[in-house]
Amino acid sequence: MARISGSTVRRLSHYYRVLEEVEVEGRRLISSQRLAEREGITSAQVRKDLSYFGSFGRRGLGYEVGHLRNEIRSILGLDRRWRVAVVGAGNIGTALLSYQGFAAQGFDVVAVFDRDAGRVGLRLGALTVRDVKDLPAAASDRPFDIGVIATPLSAAQEVADSLVASGVRGILNFAPRKLFVPSHVALRTVDMTVEFESLSFALSQAQGSRRRAARFGRPPIE
Amino acid sequence: MARISGSTVRRLSHYYRVLEEVEVEGRRLISSQRLAEREGITSAQVRKDLSYFGSFGRRGLGYEVGHLRNEIRSILGLDRRWRVAVVGAGNIGTALLSYQGFAAQGFDVVAVFDRDAGRVGLRLGALTVRDVKDLPAAASDRPFDIGVIATPLSAAQEVADSLVASGVRGILNFAPRKLFVPSHVALRTVDMTVEFESLSFALSQAQGSRRRAARFGRPPIE
């Protein structure tokens, strides 16, 4: 199979969610056009994305909602369950644990770890926070598929290393820092700081060009 | 100024953080090469990104750490303060509020809103949760620059609309759904669901190709 770009995969997630909604609405068929509108993209993009994986539609008709949904579900690997370990029982870690949505999509948070002795032993939902030193033991028992790093910046790389050593195949990193992991481990980063700063840039730009435009007597371009 | 790509802006955030670290380490100069290594990218990328905004380095020498840091700070608009309103006092909202890092970078969370009567009046750090109905009044008093959407999926678009109406110029959305906002409002989305699913895809692929490779007696390609 051809190499699939990250943007395509991310859009598949979006399509999947739209299809769930559409299914609830009771529609049986959907065209690439309508699917695209709901995501604010072009219909060609939808068709191209899907075409990397096969032909799921019927010409002149569109896509059968339930069928396409199942196909994407299988493409994304959401038809199986993933064992997730969260490291860091701070704000983000606990927020993740209390969010119930993940289990529904196949992600089972089966363990939480923290370094801080004050947090170890704490009960969070169905789980008890364990010392991060126990990670290797817990994993050798039965490995985790995905490790979530919700620790402070300073611990992130170290935790990543021990997650890798423990055999995870994917890491979701919430620490605002570039992590280095072997190429056989998939890494995704959710960096709120970057998003905030990117907003700050956009706002400064808008303001700047408005001022510049005013100086030159032209209307603002936005 | 030429249009700057989102990836360039995001990398500037990364450079900024690396420069902060490097400054603490006490180095006075840094080359694009060393800066690149720490982010796992190429030195040409670093130089190209910076070149959109000016010439900050000295040939044969590199970049003066403090100076470059200030330049990027100013480019990203981090040399001023932004008034941030958080809507949604659930898991993510409270996690954001308790995270102290944003104030340091110029983002002041000055108000929290929620729809749920059970949460209104709750004290979170220095702030009291207010009813989301009071958003227009609070904003007309003094507008917010940035609105953060940390509500359930179902309320997200509605909240976005009222944030826009209240005059925010940027929105950071944590709800896993495409939001529609006027083009003069900057929108960034942090979608953990997508990142989880993208990991699921990566893990399925790796597994799949390993199996396929095994069937054909070839070593896995990863």
Next chain:
DNA sequence: CGGAGTTTGTGAAATCGTTCACACGGGAAG
């Protein structure tokens, strides 16, 4: 001061992702 060595800044080339545009397949109606 001059030559060797280093690193920037940037056009040009290469790569990657998106959009266009249309042939093709299939349904519906008469």
Next chain:
DNA sequence: CTTCCCGTGTGAACGATTTCACAAACTCCG
């Protein structure tokens, strides 16, 4: 059965981003 219409699937064109590669600028050292 034929015609008309609709919407997919996909090469090809386009556009954006990344990487290459090198001249120019500067430092360092003898």
